Amino acid sequence: MNIVMTQISKSFGKTEVLHDITLTAREGEILCLLGPSGAGKTTLIRLITGGLRPDTGEITINGRKFPNMEALRSIGFMPQNDAVYSDLSGYDNLLFFGRLFGLSGVELRNKANDALSWVGLEKDKKKLVSQYSGGMKKRLSLAVTLMHNPSILLLDEPTVGIDPVLRKSIWDRFEALRLEGKTIIVSTHVMDEAVRCQRAVLLYEGRMIENDTTGNLLAKTAGGSLEELFFTANKAGDAV
Amino acid sequence: MKGVIIRILRQMGNDRRTLALMIIAPIIILTLLYLLLGESSYIPKILVAKDFPAVLLTELKKQDVEVSFLDEGADADTLLKDKKADAIITTGADGMQIRMLESGNSKAALITTALKNASSAVSPPSSMNLTFIYGKIDSTEFNSLGFVLLGVLSFFFVFIISGISFVRERETGTLERLMATPIRRISVIGGYTVGFGILSAVQSALMILYSRYVLGMEFEGPVWLAVLIMVLLAFTAVSIGAFVSIFANNEFQVMQFIPLVVVPQMFFSGLITLDTLPYGLGNLARFMPIFYGCDGLEKVLIRGYGIGSIWRDLCMLLAFILFFFVLNVLALKKYRKL
Structure with a gap:
């Protein structure tokens, strides 16, 4: 599914958080949103979930104006905070969110178990989430996002607090999902992760400073590191 | 849902x-x-003056109160403040004087009920029987x-x-x-x-x-x-x-x-x-x-x-x-x- 954002602007009060963003996320592509805190990454993701409405511009998913119920069925959203119910078990969290996407019976239970197994929580599935560590909650949140096999993944800093081994496994999974034709938008601070995306968008104070393939962006840097590009972009943004 | x-x-x-x-x-x-x-088991203490009508005293003693005579020269307010009594009743030209520590408490209600019942027993024609359509007086x-x-x-x-x-x-x-x-x-x-x-x-x-x-x-x-x-x-x-x-x-x-x-x-x-x-x-x-x-x-x-x-x-x-x-x-x- 293709997500097209056209001339999106969003303000909270007098503060403009996003300014004139035009962007396309394509099927079979991981699009990375890069930028410092307050750059507008989370706001952009919340606009695509339908949680916020743009002040100007529009978002379409597969040519149809968003939000609409059909598109919402295709979205797997992982917010920045864990956003799981601490007084439910990990398994019950999955059952709850699965039901909202129309899963039921054996299919629901199987998908919940598969998702738990993939994030390595099958042994702790009956424990209350309040007894989980920060990393376990993050893994559960990811399992909730993926369990209904969405076509679009909106992941707001999905690997924060996750150990390097699991982080690698998660990114391998994202790559596998991409190859299946999913549209994936990931926001991150981690430049190493951006290298694994097909395209990266650099945001600074609500403005889109770069939007290109990671290969092209890397070629723009003398040292061949996206981090360098990020600092250059920051300076350019400040100059603006 | x-x-x-x-x-x-x-x-x-x-x-x-x-x-x-x-x-x-x-x-x-x-x-x-x-x-x-709920139902109170408290027995209020009443002190009455020596000249308190004997008939009324007899009936008052039949109620759920403790009645005794007030000592000559005793200060009523001090007795009430020291909680030696819940009510002190004296008689005078303008009728019976009932003094209590404070208004609006449940002790006052118990004492008033006891006095009313005693008074009704002394003079049945003047007795008042309160009834309600809903609820009971002793609820x-x-x-x-x-x-x-x-x-x-x-x-x-x-x-x-x-x-x-x-x-x-x-x-x-x-x-x-x-x-x-x-x-x-x-x-x-x-x-x-x-x-x-x-x-x-x-x-x-x-x-x-x-x-x-x-x-x-x-x-x-x-x-x-x-x-x-x-x-x-x-x-x-x-x-x-x-x-x-x-x-x-x-x-x-x-x-x-x-x-x-x-x-x-x-x-x-x-x-x-x-x-x-x-x-x-x-x-x-x-x-x-x-x-x-x-x-x-x-x-x-x-x-x-x-x-x-x-x-x-x-x-x-x-x-x-x-x-x-x-x-x-x-x-x-x-x-x-x-």
Whole structure:
């Protein structure tokens, strides 16, 4: 599914958080949103979930104006905070969110178990989430996002607090999902992760400073590191 | 909606402290109020002057009071302040003088009743026998105000828990996640209302049964109708709790709404007779759901009325539920316009 954002602007009060963003996320592509805190990454993701409405511009998913119920069925959203119910078990969290996407019976239970197994929580599935560590909650949140096999993944800093081994496994999974034709938008601070995306968008104070393939962006840097590009972009943004 | 209902019931099942607050706390409070407002075993001490009429003294001694003579020269006020006596009765040219420590306490009521009974026994033609259409003269305060306690308690606990649950849902980001799924706004609010409604139905039934069969509260009307009123009142509490949570940023701020939302309603619940209030203040009760809940409970429990006589209260409670339900569904537009 293709997500097209056209001339999106969003303000909270007098503060403009996003300014004139035009962007396309394509099927079979991981699009990375890069930028410092307050750059507008989370706001952009919340606009695509339908949680916020743009002040100007529009978002379409597969040519149809968003939000609409059909598109919402295709979205797997992982917010920045864990956003799981601490007084439910990990398994019950999955059952709850699965039901909202129309899963039921054996299919629901199987998908919940598969998702738990993939994030390595099958042994702790009956424990209350309040007894989980920060990393376990993050893994559960990811399992909730993926369990209904969405076509679009909106992941707001999905690997924060996750150990390097699991982080690698998660990114391998994202790559596998991409190859299946999913549209994936990931926001991150981690430049190493951006290298694994097909395209990266650099945001600074609500403005889109770069939007290109990671290969092209890397070629723009003398040292061949996206981090360098990020600092250059920051300076350019400040100059603006 | 079914998913939200199951989730709320599971969450409550796992959160034993909250479950205890909903089920055990009202039972404890009812028991405490039963002990505080129930039948008193206190025997008031009355001191009478030496010239107190002998016939009246004989009858007074037959009442549930302890009577003895006041010593010559003793200071009445000092005796009352030192709690050596609850009332001192002297006689003079302008009749009997009864002096007590302070007005408006239950000791004064016991003493007045004893004197009235003694006086009636001395002069039967002048005796006054007070009877009521509803209730009995010797009903305890717990029995007379029981309907208020049931209504207020069922509203109070559900209001707090639903308000806090909704705020928590926003604080932890689960509401944002929920609204990024294809669930309809009406299903979120409906699930909340019914989920907490089921819990409040259990709570109401327990409170009613406990009051009736353990504490011996006198019920004139059908118990199921009282449970129905309490459940509707609890549904209103869920809706108002969820609505109030929109204006609260954290759990502590939900608590700050108690003096604004719950306390004024308690005053208009039947604790004070509304007809006697000045400036037509009693009319304010028409805007308060607890008033309709308690009015319905009073009619059923004290007067023994059936559903035909309380339809107005039931309709008003349903109107409050619907009004706040719609407001809550609209308020969720903040999270998703769709």
